[in-house]
Amino acid sequence: MGRHLFHEAGRRAVAAGAVLTAGVALAACSASGPSQGTGTTGQGATAVTAWGLTGGSQATFQYSQQAWDGAHPGQAISFLYYSNDAYKQKVRVAIGAGSAPTVFENWGGGQLDDYVTSGKVAPLAPAVAAAARQQYFPSVLNTAAFNGKLYGIPVNGTQPVLLYYNKDLFAKAGARPPRTWDDLLALVGKFKSAGITPITLGGGDQWPELMYLEYLADRIGGPSVFSNIAAGKPDAWSDPAIIRAAAMIQQLVKAGAFETGYDFVSYDAGESSALLYTGRSAMQLMGSWDFASIAAADPAFIAGNKLGWTTFPTVPGGTGNPADIVGNPANYFSVTTGAPGGAQKAAQDYLNNEVTSAGYVKNLLQNGNVPPVKGLTAQLSSQPHPDWLLFQYNLVKNAPSYQLSWDQALSDSAASALLTSLGQLFTDQITPQQFAAAMNQAGH
Amino acid sequence: MSAHPTAVRAAPRAAATAPAPRRRHDGAYRLMVVPALVLFGLFALLPMVIVVVLSFTRWDGLTTPAWAGTANWAHLFTDPVTRHSIWLTVQVVVLSWLIQTPISLLLGVYLAGKQRYRALLAVIFFIPLLLSSVAIALAFRYLLDPNFGLTQSWHTAPLSWLNHDWLGDQTLVLYTLIFIIAWQFIPFHTLLYQAGTRQIPASMYEAARIDGASGAQQFWQITLPQLRNTMVTSTTLIIVGSLTYFDLVFILTGGGPGYATRLLPLDMYITGFQDHQFGQASAIATLLVIIGMLVSLGLVRFSGFSKMRSEMEGA
Numbered sequence: 001m002g003r004h005l006f007h008e009a010g011r012r013a014v015a016a017g018a019v020l021t022a023g024v025a026l027a028a029c030s031a032s033g034p035s036q037g038t039g040t041t042g043q044g045a046t047a048v049t050a051w052g053l054t055g056g057s058q059a060t061f062q063y064s065q066q067a068w069d070g071a072h073p074g075q076a077i078s079f080l081y082y083s084n085d086a087y088k089q090k091v092r093v094a095i096g097a098g099s100a101p102t103v104f105e106n107w108g109g110g111q112l113d114d115y116v117t118s119g120k121v122a123p124l125a126p127a128v129a130a131a132a133r134q135q136y137f138p139s140v141l142n143t144a145a146f147n148g149k150l151y152g153i154p155v156n157g158t159q160p161v162l163l164y165y166n167k168d169l170f171a172k173a174g175a176r177p178p179r180t181w182d183d184l185l186a187l188v189g190k191f192k193s194a195g196i197t198p199i200t201l202g203g204g205d206q207w208p209e210l211m212y213l214e215y216l217a218d219r220i221g222g223p224s225v226f227s228n229i230a231a232g233k234p235d236a237w238s239d240p241a242i243i244r245a246a247a248m249i250q251q252l253v254k255a256g257a258f259e260t261g262y263d264f265v266s267y268d269a270g271e272s273s274a275l276l277y278t279g280r281s282a283m284q285l286m287g288s289w290d291f292a293s294i295a296a297a298d299p300a301f302i303a304g305n306k307l308g309w310t311t312f313p314t315v316p317g318g319t320g321n322p323a324d325i326v327g328n329p330a331n332y333f334s335v336t337t338g339a340p341g342g343a344q345k346a347a348q349d350y351l352n353n354e355v356t357s358a359g360y361v362k363n364l365l366q367n368g369n370v371p372p373v374k375g376l377t378a379q380l381s382s383q384p385h386p387d388w389l390l391f392q393y394n395l396v397k398n399a400p401s402y403q404l405s406w407d408q409a410l411s412d413s414a415a416s417a418l419l420t421s422l423g424q425l426f427t428d429q430i431t432p433q434q435f436a437a438a439m440n441q442a443g444h
Numbered sequence: 445m446s447a448h449p450t451a452v453r454a455a456p457r458a459a460a461t462a463p464a465p466r467r468r469h470d471g472a473y474r475l476m477v478v479p480a481l482v483l484f485g486l487f488a489l490l491p492m493v494i495v496v497v498l499s500f501t502r503w504d505g506l507t508t509p510a511w512a513g514t515a516n517w518a519h520l521f522t523d524p525v526t527r528h529s530i531w532l533t534v535q536v537v538v539l540s541w542l543i544q545t546p547i548s549l550l551l552g553v554y555l556a557g558k559q560r561y562r563a564l565l566a567v568i569f570f571i572p573l574l575l576s577s578v579a580i581a582l583a584f585r586y587l588l589d590p591n592f593g594l595t596q597s598w599h600t601a602p603l604s605w606l607n608h609d610w611l612g613d614q615t616l617v618l619y620t621l622i623f624i625i626a627w628q629f630i631p632f633h634t635l636l637y638q639a640g641t642r643q644i645p646a647s648m649y650e651a652a653r654i655d656g657a658s659g660a661q662q663f664w665q666i667t668l669p670q671l672r673n674t675m676v677t678s679t680t681l682i683i684v685g686s687l688t689y690f691d692l693v694f695i696l697t698g699g700g701p702g703y704a705t706r707l708l709p710l711d712m713y714i715t716g717f718q719d720h721q722f723g724q725a726s727a728i729a730t731l732l733v734i735i736g737m738l739v740s741l742g743l744v745r746f747s748g749f750s751k752m753r754s755e756m757e758g759a
Contacts, residue, residue, distance in 0.1 A: 089717050096505040118506045204612075204700060261590025263701035264612030275591060413719035420525075423702045427614060 050103040057156035075346035102339040108143035109409040123149040125348040139402035140329040140372040152332025157369025159328040177310040197259040200281035202267025206419040214326040215312040216245035222320040223401040237439035246432030326403040417442035498726035516727040529711040552637020573631040581695035640674030
């Protein structure tokens, strides 16, 4: 779920550990909350606590904490970092039990909306909201805006979903990156007959399958298809665009696009990307975080300029704008309402003066992120891999719609039903109509 | 042997009929039981009661729980996902018992003997016992990976029958799971049977040999009946254990592909901690508790285990 920042083989192991201790954690959270901070809480000052994720933007958070604490000893912030899977549940339990941190990292969307609706998260102070609207792309801020108010400020790089391809394999096959759905189907046949898996898919994690549905639905029917679903309109899942997208997914599966065991292979464990960079699979649809993952797993593949990327193909007859994108607009910092007034004020000040500062943005850039900040083209050009960074940046800048991953945008129960039903769709256990019916029943 | 349990069982009855002389003893007993009772009440009974109460509410973990009447319980038996989970769990319980019991029994009896290399083999058999479920799950994940795992060496003739998508195939994955669970737990039950077998007095076998009983006859007429209590213990552990089995499944498949390995405990976890429907999850948890208790009670009652009848000579 929050996986987009941080991937390693043992992640599920960590999650299991968290599960085993979940009962204990529940009790511990409500009793004491976090017990130790990494920062210096100023003498007699209001304690501001913040929770973030390990990996990802942790380095930038640490930088910003040092910068902030040095300049504002009376409003010092102490950060605690958690790994991905355990994190989401920990936040939920802590906020529910009234022992939430003052500031916490989140993905916006339906889950943040849950906290907003139950009065657990405060809107950004007017000054902070004004600064945010000036600095960030509106398509990215939308994900943390509810009822016309902003509830979170982007704190890391933006992560659109792209179609990656292995340049060597494409050159050998004399193929060009697909521009339309028909191109993609033709490539599937071409690679298949050459004994290469056309597309690698981490279906074992379920969420990679969702990217196909998100893009196809948008290409076919535009962003209103999903906004109707998110708004809870009756039978919104039976939209012809969803039915057609689901049928196209099954068409792709039947054409043999995916690798053996695609419904088991994991992206999180690095298995699906390994097929791409070891030259056994030609393409993968994945978020922009995959670039860093591949660079870590096989630096020579990146250095040798063998990784290609392009936008998701267009669909003939579709009414969606081909410039629309899906993915993770950003992660956000939000302020909880449970904290004392002084701490909330300090947190808002931190967001206003530190997170939006030029130094913070520069630090994100140095760590290889593409912050969704206006006017960064020149700065991005001077970073390593400028073509890669600028491709993402322009994609986000020019996107009329930037749809948050549906599993984040929907409520948790609907998201979980969606992922499982989608798994059944990908393995041909249910028809597109049955899929839509199951989802209409699951809610939004 | 048989005298002790009888005495213990008799004690309350004696206390009821003649309370006066026993009082001082009872006070001491009660005092000594207090710490255990407090811990048990606080960490076992109280949470269980709360879960039962929660099972009649709708609660997302954020807002105040709202009464839902019996809605969660009705949903429990109408929801196709949960019903499928119950069916999967029944399969795992039954198949685990059918596979683990005979293998553990034979291995345990064999290891109780004095054959050559027995100790060496025992070490090998017991290795899975030393590994954590997480390690086992990760190891099998990599071994059975359809693209990078052992399957790569299974394409050719002598082993090609092994070349299946063991964890990705909807119909195979449950049996793969049951196999791995058996691989993990057979050593433990083997240990139980080994210990049980070693308790059988050698004199019984001597007598049988004098009467001309064959090895097979000795096994069926002496070893097996004498292991009766061990078998009840092992069966209870297998059944209750497979009812609540979670960690290995969570790491290995996460309940997938689709709903193919979403056992009841996993369904409970996903419903509670991923879907944030704690009321519904509590209903599943309560169901698990009820089934587990009924099964254990049933086993104890029908096997005569509660009478603690000793199978020792002369009993």
